[in-house]
Structures are given as C-alpha cells and as structure tokens.
Amino acid sequence: MAVRDEVATPPATGRTGRADARIEISGVTKRFLSPSGEAFTALRDVTFDVEPGQFCAVVGPTGCGKSTTLGLVSGLDRPSEGTVLVGGREVDGITDGISFMFQADALLPWKTVLGNVAMGPMFRGVGKKQAHASARDWLRRVGLAGFEDHHPHQLSGGMRKRVAMAAALINEPSILLMDEPFGALDVQTKAIMSNELIGLWEQLRPSVLFITHDLEEAVALADRVVVMTSGPGSVKAVYDIDLPRPRGSVQDIRFQPRFLELHHQIWTSLREEVERAYARTTGENS
Amino acid sequence: MSSAVGTKAPSAELAAATGAGVRAVRRRRLLVLAARLAVAVVVVGGWQLVTTWGWLDPFFFGQPSGIARRLVDYFSQGDQATEFGSYWVQIETTLREAVFGFVAGAVTGIVFGVALGQNRFLADVFGPYIKVVNAIPRIVLGSIFVVAFGIGETPKVLLAAVLVFFVVFFNAFQGVREVDRNILANARVLGASPLQIVRHVVVPSALTWIIASLHTAFGFAIVGALVGEVLGAQSGLGLVIKTAQNSFDPNGVFATMFVIAIIALTAEWLLTKLERRLLSWRPPAPSEAAAI
Ligand SMILES: Nc1ncnc2c1ncn2[C@@H]1O[C@H](COP(=O)(O)OP(=O)(O)O)[C@@H](O)[C@H]1O
Numbered sequence: 174m175a176v177r178d179e180v181a182t183p184p185a186t187g188r189t190g191r192a193d194a195r196i197e198i199s200g201v202t203k204r205f206l207s208p209s210g211e212a213f214t215a216l217r218d219v220t221f222d223v224e225p226g227q228f229c230a231v232v233g234p235t236g237c238g239k240s241t242t243l244g245l246v247s248g249l250d251r252p253s254e255g256t257v258l259v260g261g262r263e264v265d266g267i268t269d270g271i272s273f274m275f276q277a278d279a280l281l282p283w284k285t286v287l288g289n290v291a292m293g294p295m296f297r298g299v300g301k302k303q304a305h306a307s308a309r310d311w312l313r314r315v316g317l318a319g320f321e322d323h324h325p326h327q328l329s330g331g332m333r334k335r336v337a338m339a340a341a342l343i344n345e346p347s348i349l350l351m352d353e354p355f356g357a358l359d360v361q362t363k364a365i366m367s368n369e370l371i372g373l374w375e376q377l378r379p380s381v382l383f384i385t386h387d388l389e390e391a392v393a394l395a396d397r398v399v400v401m402t403s404g405p406g407s408v409k410a411v412y413d414i415d416l417p418r419p420r421g422s423v424q425d426i427r428f429q430p431r432f433l434e435l436h437h438q439i440w441t442s443l444r445e446e447v448e449r450a451y452a453r454t455t456g457e458n459s
Numbered sequence: 460m461s462s463a464v465g466t467k468a469p470s471a472e473l474a475a476a477t478g479a480g481v482r483a484v485r486r487r488r489l490l491v492l493a494a495r496l497a498v499a500v501v502v503v504g505g506w507q508l509v510t511t512w513g514w515l516d517p518f519f520f521g522q523p524s525g526i527a528r529r530l531v532d533y534f535s536q537g538d539q540a541t542e543f544g545s546y547w548v549q550i551e552t553t554l555r556e557a558v559f560g561f562v563a564g565a566v567t568g569i570v571f572g573v574a575l576g577q578n579r580f581l582a583d584v585f586g587p588y589i590k591v592v593n594a595i596p597r598i599v600l601g602s603i604f605v606v607a608f609g610i611g612e613t614p615k616v617l618l619a620a621v622l623v624f625f626v627v628f629f630n631a632f633q634g635v636r637e638v639d640r641n642i643l644a645n646a647r648v649l650g651a652s653p654l655q656i657v658r659h660v661v662v663p664s665a666l667t668w669i670i671a672s673l674h675t676a677f678g679f680a681i682v683g684a685l686v687g688e689v690l691g692a693q694s695g696l697g698l699v700i701k702t703a704q705n706s707f708d709p710n711g712v713f714a715t716m717f718v719i720a721i722i723a724l725t726a727e728w729l730l731t732k733l734e735r736r737l738l739s740w741r742p743p744a745p746s747e748a749a750a751i
C-alpha cells in the first residue's frame with residue numbers, strides 16, 4: 174500500500190514521507206465521563222480514512238462529535254474503543270508532523286505575531302534566530318509582512334486567522350487538522366482565506382482534515398466529504414468530490430453544474446441529520 | 460450643519476476636533492488637581508485649627524505643625540533622632556524586613572500556586588489544609604515567631620513572608636486555573652514540553668493575576684514587618700511607633716505613619732512600572748480610550 178502511494182504522489186516535503194500522512198479511523202467510539210462519573214457517548218463506531226495528501230472535509234450537525242474526532246487524531250485525546258492510525262502507527266501522545274487550527278482563537282495574546290508564529294519551530298528545538306527568520310517568511314506568505322511586532326488584539330479577526338494559519342503551516346505538517354477555521358469570519362474574508370488555504374495546500378500537500386458546518390465550503394475545497402449523523406456521531410456517508418483541480422476560486426466553482434449536483438446530493442443526506450439534531454434541541458427546551 | 464460638512468476639509472475638521480479634545484482633557488486635569496489640593500488643605504488645615512482652638516486635645520490627637528516639627532527632628536538629629544539610633548537606620552531595618560519577606564513570600568507563593576494549579580491531585584490533597592491555615596488570623600503567628608526566633612529580624616521577615624505568601628498563592632493558583640484550554644491545546648500540538656508550557660503559556664497567563672496580587676502583597680509585607688517589630692525588636696519603625704505610643708507622643712506616631720505611607724506609595728509606583736513592562740501586551744482598558 175505504501176509503495177503505491179509513494180509512486181502516486183512524489184514527496185513534497187522532507188519531514189515525513191507521504192505514507193506517514195495517511196489517517197485511518199476504524200471503529201472509534203468515544204465516551205466522556207461527567208464529573209459525577211456518568212458516561213456520555215459522543216462518537217459511536219466511526220470509521221473513515223484520509224488518503225495521504227487528500228483534502229477531507231467533515232460535515233455534520235452541531236454537537237455530533239466533529240471536534241472530538243480531531244482531538245483523537247491529534248493525540249490530545251484517546252478513543253474509548255477502536256483505533257486511530259496515523260501513518261500506520263497507533264496515535265499515542267501528540268501525533269508527529271501534525272498541525273492544528275482551532276475553532277476558537279488559540280494565539281498567545283502576550284506574544285507578538287512573530288513570536289506566535291515562531292513558537293512551532295522553537296518548541297521543536299530550532300534556534301530563536303532561525304525560527305524568527307522562517308516565521309517572517311511565513312508571515313509574508315500569508316500577507317502579513319509588516320505586522321510582526323503587533324500583538325494579536327491589535328489585529329482583525331481575519332488577520333488573526335492568517336497568523337494562526339502561518340503558525341500551523343510553519344512546521345510543514347504532513348497532516349493539517351482544521352476545526353471550523355473560518356467559521357467566525359464574514360463571507361468575503363472567508364472566501365479569500367479559503368483560496369489562500371488551497372494555494373498553500375497545493376504547495377505543501379499535507380493531508381487535511383477540515384471540519385465545517387458550511388457544506389458549500391466543504392464541496393468547494395475537499396476531495397472527500399464525510400457526513401456525520403447527529404449525536405452520538407457516526408459516519409453516515411462518504412462522498413468523493415470529482416471536481417477537477419485546480420478548481421480556481423471558491424466563489425466561482427459554486428455555479429458549475431457538477432458542483433450543484435454534488436451539493437444537492439450531500440445536502441439531502443445532511444439535512445435529515447441537521448433536522449434531527451435541531452428537533453432534539455428544541456424538544457429539550459420545551 | 461449638513462450643508463457645512465462639504466465646505467471644510469476633513470483634515471482641518473479633524474485637527475479642530477483634536478484641538479478641542481486636548482484642551483478639554485487639559486482643563487479637566489487642572490480641575491482635578493485643584494480639587495485634590497483643596498481637599499488636603501481642608502483636612503490638614505481643619506485638623507490644625509480644631510487642635511489650636513482646643514476642640515480636640517493635641518496631647519492625644521497630635522497636630523499637623525507638631526507632626527511636621529517631629530519629622531524635621533527625626534531626619535535632622537542624626538544618631539540622636541531615636542533611642543535606637545538614626546531614623547534612617549529604623550527605615551532601613553523595616554524596609555529590609557519587608558522586602559526580604561515580600562520576595563520570599565512572593566516566590567514561594569508563585570511556585571506553590573503554579574504547582575498546585577497545574578496538578579489537580581496535589582490541589583485536591585493540599586487544598587483543605589491551605590484553607591485552614593488561611594483561616595487562622597496569621598498576625599498571631601508573629602508571637603510564635605518572636606518566641607521561636609528571638610527579637611532579631613528573622614521573625615519579622617517570616618511574618619511578612621507568610622502574609623505575602625497567601626495573597627500571592629491564591630492569585631497564582633487561580634491564574635493557572637484560568638489558562639485558556641484552547642491555548643493550552645495549541646501549545647501542546649505545536650510540540651511544547653511540559654516545562655515549555657509552564658514557561659510560555661501558564662506563567663504569562665497567570666501573570667496578570669500574580670501582578671495584581673503583588674500590589675496588595677507589598678502592603679502586607681510592611682504590615683508584617685511592623686507588627687513583628689511592635690511585638691519585640693531592637694530597631695525599626697514599628698519600634699519607633701511603639702516607643703512614641705508609650706511616651707504619649709501622637710505626633711511621633713503620625714510622623715512615622717507618614718513616612719511608612721511614603722514608602723508604600725514608592726513601592727506601589729515601582730510595582731506599577733513593573734506591571735506596565737510585563738503586561739505591555741494587554742489591550743488598553745476601555746476607560747483609557749475614552750470617546751470625546
Ligand atoms: N471534554 C468533554 N467532556 C464531556 N463532554 C464533551 C467533551 N468534549 C465534547 N463533549 C460533548 O461531546 C459532544 C460532541 O462535541 P464536539 O465534538 O465538540 O461536537 P462538534 O464539534 O461536532 O460540534 C457534545 O455533546 C459535547 O458536549
């Protein structure tokens with residue numbers, strides 16, 4: 174299997190070989206214990222794969238366990254049952270070669286923009302001078318040259334997301350986990366950021382696991398879309414998106430017939446789950 | 460109004476608004492300063508008058524002019540200023556005790572606060588004991604320290620340190636507990652070791668709380684040193700106060716109080732400078748960016 178992948182996609186980055194970038198989630202169940210010891214099932218028997226270098230989007234209703242899934246792949250958390258393999262090895266501790274863009278702002282407010290981006294290399298033992306040089310380079314690549322000495326609170330929401338993106342990509346990850354990274358942005362900024370993300374992804378070609386609640390975004394960006402059921406989350410369906418690449422800007426692709434067809438098909442599947450989750454929350458309230 | 464908008468260049472309009480703003484701010488500052496001075500004149504002048512007119516007995520309540528004279532005496536009579544030597548020596552003694560106690564208490568407070576804040580198990584084990592010790596009126600510990608360590612400077616330093624410790628400890632502990640979970644997870648995924656997490660995430664995050672506690676803590680350090688000295692000492696401002704009290708000299712008490720206030724204000728000023736330096740990353744408070 175590994176041989177086939179090495180032939181299919183030549184290694185773009187040096188850190189980890191391409192085969193190390195495969196994510197295999199099989200039979201994963203995750204239960205949380207409440208402080209009083211009660212068990213709550215967030216994920217039930219989740220199984221899906223992300224091929225090396227693939228852009229995989231996960232959609233599903235709120236609270237279905239999408240963030241939990243990313244936590245398991247990153248190694249921040251362990252499954253209660255089943256296995257999560259990254260590059261054929263079971264996840265144990267923080268996964269090697271991984272970067273994570275969080276749903277909420279996760280920049281250190283007391284560090285400058287430069288300090289924030291340089292953190293990754295510095296935590297991995299790169300000297301300060303070299304880490305800063307490469308942080309400067311990455312800030313230029315995300316269009317933030319000149320903002321090195323600002324603090325996060327001095328930037329707009331979109332600019333902070335750019336910093337987070339530079340901080341996630343500076344380690345040249347073989348796997349990039351993104352938890353609704355652009356969820357809080359306005360539509361225009363979101364479109365610009367999505368285009369930039371795809372540009373950078375095409376240069377580095379990490380495997381991407383991208384969570385979103387925006388199905389259009391998922392279809393426009395991804396090679397594969399995983400639809401999850403409402404909680405406890407499990408995989409409802411997996412769709413391969415056969416739109417050719419490069420796809421051009423995400424604003425334009427939305428009008429292609431094939432895009433609309435796929436979008437409609439996946440939405441039919443997703444709508445049921447969203448409605449079920451919605452009925453449950455309103456049912457709880459009444 | 461609407462017709463006038465087009466005729467003025469925007470920059471001129473802005474400059475005019477800025478000019479008016481600067482003038483308004485300056486006028487307000489002067490007004491506040493004048494009102495402050497007035498308050499001081501009324502309080503000190505009133506005190507002076509009621510004691511001069513005999514409504515209050517200066518023998519018991521002191522008198523501003525007497526306090527001023529006593530201050531001049533303290534600082535001009537060299538070795539004869541007090542029974543225990545120069546007034547400067549007394550200041551030095553108290554200051555040394557307070558500063559040593561402050562540093563010792565703050566350092567142990569931060570170390571324990573961070574350690575227990577980081578480690579749930581330790582916190583659950585030690586939490587109740589710390590609460591119990593905190594509930595004891597700690598000034599009483601001064602008597603124990605004097606008995607155990609004599610009337611040298613050690614018991615004062617210890618008392619100051621204990622008082623400072625609890626203030627700093629609780630704040631450091633709380634500060635560590637409040638660390639943002641996302642930021643913590645982010646640092647972990649970026650590959651930070653536990654030590655790097657403490658250094659780059661936990662301590663800077665808790666620093667806001669710790670520094671806020673240091674303001675109160677220095678006051679406690681001075682209280683600890685003074686109480687220790689009142690309980691038994693060979694020199695120090697607490698001893699000066701006790702002696703003045705025993706010889707029915709309220710002016711001496713007030714004069715020394717005044718000196719202590721100056722010391723506390725200086726320390727406060729230094730701590731504020733430190734705070735500005737260490738917390739320069741924080742966004743300005745809403746009150747600092749007022750609308751005109
Ligand atoms: N650490 C945790 N402890 C207890 N319950 C949790 C924890 N993390 C998530 N959950 C619960 O698991 C479910 C799935 O959460 P999450 O993965 O954040 O959903 P999503 O990201 O899809 O909106 C939610 O009901 C949430 O309340």
Ligand SMILES: [Mg+2]
Nearest residue numbers: 239240276352
């Ligand atoms: Mg989530």
